[in-house]
Amino acid sequence: MEIYSNKTNFLTPLHLACDDGKGSVKLPQFEQIYFIGGYAYATNARIMVKQSLEYHTIDAKEHLEGKCVHRDVYSQLLKYEKVVATPLGFKCYDKSDNMVIQRYSNFKGTPPNFEDIIQKVKVRPTISIGFDPKLIGIAAKCLYGDKNNFLKLTFNNVRGIIKVQIYDKNYDNQWVFLSPYVTTN
Secondary structure: OOOOOOOOOOOHHHHHHHHOOOOOOOOHHHHEEEOOOOOEEEOOEEEEEEEEEHOOOEOOOOHHHHOOEEHHHHHHHHHHEEEOOOOOOOEOOOOOOOOOOEEEOOOOOOOOOHHHHHOOOOOOOOOOOOOOOHHHHHHHOOOOOOOOOOEEOOOOOOOOOOEEOOOOHHHHOOOEOOOEEOOOO
């Protein structure tokens, strides 16, 4: 696997897949990025990303297990040259080696059951679906890998989830899941 950055940090904008908290319904569980079983998960209930932490160069990844970070904090982390996970949060270093501490989220709610959702995704042929094209752009930005590669979309039945991956076997350890709209024509 080739790493496309000299930074020691998270390398994809997973926060784009989270709810921005500006809608009429506030769902704080969808404003977090979760670290579970060596993966990062992000969702806003319309798009879900599962990405192996192997695609990120952050130091001390073992401290991420079971933690979550708010989308706004995550977006700030991306600005640093070096990020080190600690048991309490992140040590963040800029180009001048100045350090800032960012804490994990204090979110106490129940995270979505990501793996249960993934297990329910079954590949079946379909005829017509619709989805918000902005979600494909977010998916492309969230996936790690050569941005010149094609996206592979696997469709389920009409009301099923759309599975999005980088079309390259070197980056097959990450997924984005989109919720389609049912079309009537």
